[in-house]
Amino acid sequence: MIATKGYAVHNATTDPTPWNFEHRDPGPNDVLLDILFCGICHSDIHQARNEWGNAMFPMVPGHEIVGKVAAVGSAVTKFKVGDSAAIGCMVDSCRTCPSCKAGEEQYCENFATVFTYNSKDKQGNLTFGGYANHIVADEAFVLKVPGNLDLAAAAPLLCAGITTYSPLKHFGAGPGKKVGIIGLGGLGHMGLKFSHAFGAKTVQFTTSPSKIEDAKKLGADEVILTKEADWTKNHIHSFDFILDCVAAPHDVNPYLSLLKRDGVYCTVGVPETPLSIQAFSVLGRKHVTGSMIGGIKETQEMLDFCGQHNIVSDIEMTSFTKLSEAWTRVVKADVKYRFVLDCKAL
Template sequence: MIVQAYGTYASDKPLEAMKITRRTVGPHDVQIDIAYCGICHSDLHEVRDEWGFGTHFPCIPGHEIVGRVSEVGTHVPNFKPNDLVGIGSIIDSCKHCEECEAGFENYCDDMIGTHNSPIPDEPGWTVGGYSQKIIVHERYVLRIRHPEEQLAAVAPLLCAGITVYSPLRHWKVGPGKKVGIVGIGGLGHIGIKLAHAMGAHVVAFTTSESKYKAARMLGADEVVFLSSPEEMLVHVKSFDLIVDTVAAPHDLNALLILLKKNGNLTLLGVPPSPHPPLEMANLLSKHRAITGSMVGGIPETQEMLDFCAKYRVVADIELIHADEINDAYERMLKGDVQYRFVMDNATLAVV
């Protein structure tokens, strides 16, 4: 099946309209007509081959996918045409390793990403959601229970949402917990909303005065300027969890000392160069821990979507047409978006 898509033929070329081939629907497959696809910062890294993993070209990114089921395989009992569904960053895995059996497909050694992962189908690697349709094994399809009018704003939950939800859930955030969210961007703004919905006392950390009022409106109980020693000092040894979404090198020691005994600092960002050295005394003295986290498995992602539907959590988005993606990438590099771009995939038909 030939469908319209938007991607690039080389790392130094802009994205453009192109046609791609999708496989036929197999017995356990679900075909989805994509309505919207979120624009993630990792999409930009991949199309420009900035991670050093070796991007395959033509590259069609996009892993925050929402739409409607248009066809199901003969052995698919749980989905039917017209269902509202989503696809995140995982479209396959080995299905039988310890991680897969526990529902942590995101940590499977043979996890297949929604784009740029080797597969036997044409063109030899996965191509993502900047396209009209996608066909995925039923195991990796997620049900969306938000109202249809919120569908575009649900799309970023499939990556940004689960990325912040997973550590919040793992560290049992809820009433009586004090949680810090560092960075008020694509991930951080959803993190504030989720931690607030979970009932925690939420403190947002920022370096931008313009984000102060925005953070309070998102649900933060307090806002702290990272550049203010006086404001930081007030919170020493008081946090149960700090979720750091910043993808640039910065001083982790300043955050470590804010954790109480047994507190945790979870890192979500991947900086282009290492953070400054740790003062080990800050780590050891209160039995503090630094951990990393990446997206979530399929069961946890479904749990996150259901939680967000119940508490009316969606991303704050700017909806764009397909032919605005290159401009959106440049604006994203400048931080000129509040807080996520989402593509209207219906516009692929006219580019």
């Protein structure tokens, strides 16, 4: 067993505290990763505080994991000791259903996706995430990180990056298309970067005048302030795709009026309260959909794309001793634009 130090939550009312635990010894297909950095995702907080009602404790959060390969199993072919490598939101799946075979393991139709933490592996053991100094995973679910990327700033690509890359790619963001990004936070700022890099005309929606300049620097061709009266008026029927990166409940119907016929609104923000959709808002074959991270093959494609285009997340570094403060700021959306834990300071 691999003795590991990490930060764990032991019930829904606590923040993570130091905890010594063990990972399995690497099997023939496994990689042991020495974790360098782990991004802080809002979903870490939702899960640790059991806001989605599915928490299993003890929980070591963290699914934006970057590190160095410290050991490999005998059958591992993709990695050697010393390689930079990354683990995102999944560490296994059924691998046999149509979605898994299509490389969309996050939509495993046998509901057998094993998430990086707060999940049970095929042996029934709880999985533990990246707020720690080691992790063991099957190489099929471990990613290569292009050498030119800053490893700390690359960590959030594993969730915030793929979560926005996948739907933008799937729904055709590119030249000749007009794409809107709702919210400029951890997800939104990555969506903005990718949509711009794909060549789409990219519009940032925000309630904050203070974010206009940042949005333009990050790649927005236009910024629309959604707190102004009649803000939709000049933009009706003009968008091909709108990616909603906001987790707080808000009215999505105005955004639907901005879509062209057959246009798509996609949430990745996953508000806790249901989306309230007027039937009339979708009658012009406007689509409301949602997307969840991306498959392993597409995550590697995203990382390679980031290497080619020098895309990483804008981050603030933090440490385990400041974790409580960092979580508080994440909940207040007070971070530009993603906290990353320095796991070597554990």
